[in-house]
Amino acid sequence: MTTASDQTEPKRRGRRAGGEDTKAVLLDAAREVFIARGYEGATVRSIAAKAGVDAAMVNHWFGSKENLFAQAVLKLPFDPTVLVARLLDGPPEQTGDRIARNFTTIWDATGGGPFAAIVRSVTSHDGVANVLREFFLTSVFAKITEGLDVDRVELRASLCASQVIGMGMVRYVVKFEPLASADVDTVVAAVGPNLQRYLTGDIG
Amino acid sequence: MTTASDQTEPKRRGRRAGGEDTKAVLLDAAREVFIARGYEGATVRSIAAKAGVDAAMVNHWFGSKENLFAQAVLKLPFDPTVLVARLLDGPPEQTGDRIARNFTTIWDATGGGPFAAIVRSVTSHDGVANVLREFFLTSVFAKITEGLDVDRVELRASLCASQVIGMGMVRYVVKFEPLASADVDTVVAAVGPNLQRYLTGDIG
Structure with missing residues (x-):
C-alpha cells in the first residue's frame, strides 16, 4: 500500500x-x-x-x-478566450446558434468525454464546483453577455449556462434519445433559438 | 475487511x-x-x-x-405519475411555466439534495444512467409531450429534459448566480417560455 x-x-x-x-x-x-x-x-x-x-x-x-x-481542471481541448472571441464574431442575433454549434461540435469531437469528466469532478469535489462557477460563468458566459449590450448580463449568462450544461448532460451523460444522437444541425435549430432568447430576448 | x-x-x-x-x-x-x-x-x-x-x-x-x-433510485419525494398529471392539468400554452414552477418548487423544498444525489449516482454508476434514461424520459417527459398533441414527441421530451436537468445543475450543483438564488417567479418567467417552445413551438 x-x-x-x-x-x-x-x-x-x-x-x-x-x-x-x-x-x-x-x-x-x-x-x-x-x-x-x-x-x-x-x-x-x-x-x-x-x-x-x-x-x-x-x-x-x-x-x-x-x-x-x-x-x-475542465479538461477542455480549447482555450476559452479563443472560444469566446469566436462566439462573439458574427451577427448578434445568431449568437445562440453559434453557442449551440460550437459546444456541440467541440464535445462531439471528443465523444463527450471531457464534459462527462467535468460533471464527475463537480459532483465528487466541492472545490471543483467553486472554481468551475468562478471561471465558466465569468470567463465564458458573462463575457458573451457583456459583449452583446444587454441588461441583466449575469442572469442571462447563468441561464445560457443552464441550457448548455443541460444539453451536455442529456447528450453525453444520461444520453436521452433522440437528442443524444441528433446531428449538429438538429441541435442548433432546436437549442440555438432558446439560447438566443436567454441572451437578447425578454426573460421576464 | x-x-x-x-x-x-x-x-x-x-x-x-x-x-x-x-x-x-x-x-x-x-x-x-x-x-x-x-x-x-x-x-x-x-x-x-x-x-x-x-x-x-x-x-x-x-x-x-x-x-x-x-x-x-431517483430519491424523489414525489410519485412521477402524480406529477405528470399535475403538469398536464391546465392551459397547454402554460405547460412550460408549470414544469419550471413544479420542479423548482419541489427541489427547492429539499435544498436540491435529491437532484444532486441523482447526478452523483449517474456519474458513478453506468446502470443508473440507463434506468434514469428509460424512466425519466418515458414516464415523465414523453408522457407530457404525448399529452400535448404535438409532433416529434421524443425530441421535444429530450429537449425539455435538457433544460430541466441544466436548470437543476446550475441551481443546485454548480450554483451559478444569480440563477442559483433567484426566486421561483424569476425562474418561471425566464425558463418557462423556453420549455414551452420545446413543447409546442417550432423546433426546426
Whole structure:
C-alpha cells in the first residue's frame, strides 16, 4: 500500500527531461492549486512553484492562466478566450446558434468525454464546483453577455449556462434519445433559438 | 475487511419486525434490482423476492413500480405519475411555466439534495444512467409531450429534459448566480417560455 507521502513525489521523478513531462507536471500542479485556492487565488507563480518549474513554462505551454485552467481542471481541448472571441464574431442575433454549434461540435469531437469528466469532478469535489462557477460563468458566459449590450448580463449568462450544461448532460451523460444522437444541425435549430432568447430576448 | 458475500446479508438481519424496516429493505432491494436489470426488467415480484417480503408489500408501501423507482433510485419525494398529471392539468400554452414552477418548487423544498444525489449516482454508476434514461424520459417527459398533441414527441421530451436537468445543475450543483438564488417567479418567467417552445413551438 502506498502512503500519502509516497503519492506526491514519485510522479515527478525522472520526468523533468522532456518538455511533455513538464507540461504534465504543470497540469497536475495546476489542478491541485486551483482546487485548493480557487481560480483567482491560484497564481501562475504558485502553480509553477508547486510543479518545480519556472513560471515562464506556464506561458510557454499554455499561453494563459485561463487556458491552463481549461486544460487542467475542465479538461477542455480549447482555450476559452479563443472560444469566446469566436462566439462573439458574427451577427448578434445568431449568437445562440453559434453557442449551440460550437459546444456541440467541440464535445462531439471528443465523444463527450471531457464534459462527462467535468460533471464527475463537480459532483465528487466541492472545490471543483467553486472554481468551475468562478471561471465558466465569468470567463465564458458573462463575457458573451457583456459583449452583446444587454441588461441583466449575469442572469442571462447563468441561464445560457443552464441550457448548455443541460444539453451536455442529456447528450453525453444520461444520453436521452433522440437528442443524444441528433446531428449538429438538429441541435442548433432546436437549442440555438432558446439560447438566443436567454441572451437578447425578454426573460421576464 | 468485509468480503462481497458479507455485504449482502447483514443488512437484513433483525430488521423484519417493524413496517418501516420492510420499507427500507424494499428500497435497498429495489435499487439493486433496478440497476442490475433496468427499469423494464426489474419486476415487482423480483424486488420483493430480493427483499424477502411478499410482493403485496410493494403495493402497500409504494403504490406503484414507478413510485418505488422514484424513491429508490431517483430519491424523489414525489410519485412521477402524480406529477405528470399535475403538469398536464391546465392551459397547454402554460405547460412550460408549470414544469419550471413544479420542479423548482419541489427541489427547492429539499435544498436540491435529491437532484444532486441523482447526478452523483449517474456519474458513478453506468446502470443508473440507463434506468434514469428509460424512466425519466418515458414516464415523465414523453408522457407530457404525448399529452400535448404535438409532433416529434421524443425530441421535444429530450429537449425539455435538457433544460430541466441544466436548470437543476446550475441551481443546485454548480450554483451559478444569480440563477442559483433567484426566486421561483424569476425562474418561471425566464425558463418557462423556453420549455414551452420545446413543447409546442417550432423546433426546426
